[in-house]
Amino acid sequence: MVALWVIGSVVWLAVYLVFQTLDSFVQGRWSLWLRTHSIQVTKGCVIWSLKLAVPTLKTWCKIHRRVLRLFFQLGSIVGVMACCILMLGLVITGITMYLIFVSCVVTQSIFWRLDPWQLANKFPLISSFKKLLMEVTNALLFHLMKWLKLDPELPLTVSWLLCWVGLLVILPFHELGHAITAYVEGIGVEKVGLFLAFYIPGMFVTIEESLLDLNTKSRLRIVCAGFWFNLLLCLLSLVVVFLLPLLVAPFFxxxxxxxxxxxxxxxxxxxxxxxxxxxxxxxxxxxxxxxxxxxxxxxxxxxxxxxxxxxxxxxxxxxxxxxxxxxxxxxxxxxxxxxxxxxxxxxxxxxxxxxxxxxxxxxxxxxxxxxxxxxxxxxxxxxxxxxxxxxxxxxxxxxxxxxxxxxxxxxxxxxxxxxxxxxxxxxxxxxxxxxRISPWWLYKFLIVWNPIGKFEQFFRILFILSAFIGISNMAPVWRMDGEDVFSWLLTYFPLPMTHLEYLQKRKRWLGYFSFLFILSFVLFFILMDLNN
Known part of the structure; x- marks a missing residue:
């Protein structure tokens, strides 16, 4: 997997360098033509953006403004709770990595390869903590995967294709939540953009600067709307998975x-x-x-x-x-x-x-x-x-x-x-x-191809990706929706502080949480190996 990622990145950069070299021979006319079509090519990604003008959606949001505000207000409450839980989780991640580092330095061995008796004698607290980690990891990772019935023997190409298509469904759904909430709050959406970073798709919406003039509740509704829509997509995916036998019953x-x-x-x-x-x-x-x-x-x-x-x-x-x-x-x-x-x-x-x-x-x-x-x-x-x-x-x-x-x-x-x-x-x-009924050649083709099984697997992957993207966006780290949620929560910190102190504290804490967010992926792979 890592080798495939490295090879893909090298190929991507090679294509970019070839494009830049050929573009320099024609005095940048290729880049100029791409910019006239709202396309920008950088070292890491290709960005395509266009102005968003959907008068029908804007009118519909104004008509149902009161109901939609209540709906997105509930989403903002859930989003703030998710941000607080993630902050607690990142703090626990930091403590866990510190205990792992201490036990590895003192015993001069790898944490998840330590002899349990040796660990219990020297570090009874860490030994109990390791046992708790194993139980929590087994419950969250393996029992969840078993409940979702993910197929571990699914071919790598099919898995990547399902994930890629799933992202193309999740990202517009996420950004649609931001756009609808902005229209509900009376704020215009300037443009919407789609980018491709090392073969991974991404999407963004640009909201007018008048967002800064809104009150805190309105801004939280807009920021948490993407997370809220991700949760709705998770619910929709589960409904489809559980009702799939009933939906296809006339034909399968x-x-x-x-x-x-x-x-x-x-x-x-x-x-x-x-x-x-x-x-x-x-x-x-x-x-x-x-x-x-x-x-x-x-x-x-x-x-x-x-x-x-x-x-x-x-x-x-x-x-x-x-x-x-x-x-x-x-x-x-x-x-x-x-x-x-x-x-x-x-x-x-x-x-x-x-x-x-x-x-x-x-x-x-x-x-x-x-x-x-x-x-x-x-x-x-x-x-x-x-x-x-x-x-x-x-x-x-x-x-x-x-x-x-x-x-x-x-x-x-x-x-x-x-x-x-x-x-x-x-x-x-x-x-x-x-x-149920089909010619033998079609019967055999549908069994080998297994379209319903792939369709079911797609919605299971959609559930996981949507939950992961939605929850990750609420993390108080740079370039995430949780960054703004954390910044606004920081204004209610009980200690009085000047605007400069607020900016310094915001930058420092966001840096801490961003570092812990990266460490959480390291801890994830450690726990995966711990349970194997």
Missing amino acids: RQQMTVSGFISTGQESSRLLNCFSIGDGLVSVNNREIRKLDDIKEVIRELTSETFVGICLNKNNITSSKWFRPFHMCCPGLSSDSWQVEESVWKCFVQSSFFNTGYPNAVCISEEWLETQEVALGFCEDKLVDDQYFVPYTGTGGRLVSLKRWIPSEQNYHQTVLVTSPDALLHSVKWTEYVP
Whole structure:
């Protein structure tokens, strides 16, 4: 990621230098032509601005001025509260980084690699603080990501494209809030600008200088309007995400369906033989599957100590062609050097073996295994001649019964195989939405492309980006909306001070908070590594 960013920045600067060189050969005529079209090119970005004249919007704001003022007044209250919370958060960031620095200097090691016992003996307070950091980070970062169902295996190009398009939606929405509030307060908007800084889009609006003549409440309403609109966009994104199954119900239905495969060795080839693109997954080990969370829950159960097994008649083990002695496929139970990966036989051991250590094991043919039914924990009492066998854990596999819907055959298939539980996630690509009625070629195309899944993912990313941009803008740092909020809050500081003292105090504190704001990103990556 960092390498991609550096390469992109170098390419950007190289293009800028080439443009400047060629422009100098034509005596700046290219730059002059761009300026006549309100475009400015600098080292870091390209800026395009134009005058904003929307009489219909201005008239609408005047008509509904009273209601809009109450609406944006609520936004200013929430914005001031957010600014105060962020100030507290930045102070905590400074204290945290100081404790990390002290513990690293004294112990001469990295904070998040410290031995917990060593840290507890030398710094009991810091040890407790580190534990609190881990819990808070896990709650805020990982539980939030799990709740939003972000796909960590989403291709990098698709993620960047969704983020880029999301910014093109969020930024106009943010600036629209400033513009509407300015019209409500009777202030004109001179121009609106769009810029591209190292491939990252940005936007701004320029408000008339008469803004300085407004009272504090009116100015706060204008400054906090962008943050308020970001929160509304977050709410809108959540509504779309939760109502999406209902919105697309006339055309799509929810069913876990195979949309592709990821080659990860033998386990992926095993599932490749079992599944085809377009096949639906109905159940795993008799548990109904409706969404991706159901598959993850089944995987957690499969990797636990409760193994899924199969009931075998002890008389058939020695007589049937589907069984072989255990030394052919059971690594660790036999001294023979049999290549398990190339074998069509799977190692099963009697469940009592895990308690007694007696190797009552057998090799079972995959072909025969696919036709059987699984048993959960034990065999029925009426099967007196049956013994309960489970896959040998030395092979890393679990017994999985898959019920599939084959759309080309319009029929269900049941398959039992031994595979790694994680292969269901890491070797198969899934989609949760399939078209109700369509030709087979269109059905398969929509499953592979997964438009509804990408649409849902876009609104999840939109929620995160909108929340991040809105909250960050309320931070009391340079070039943010929170800078003006903090400046106006500083005028109510209880100690009397002259205008010069106010400017010095404002500059000093904004510098402190800007530095802590940068440190907060460093702390973020430290906490991410702390939880890994």
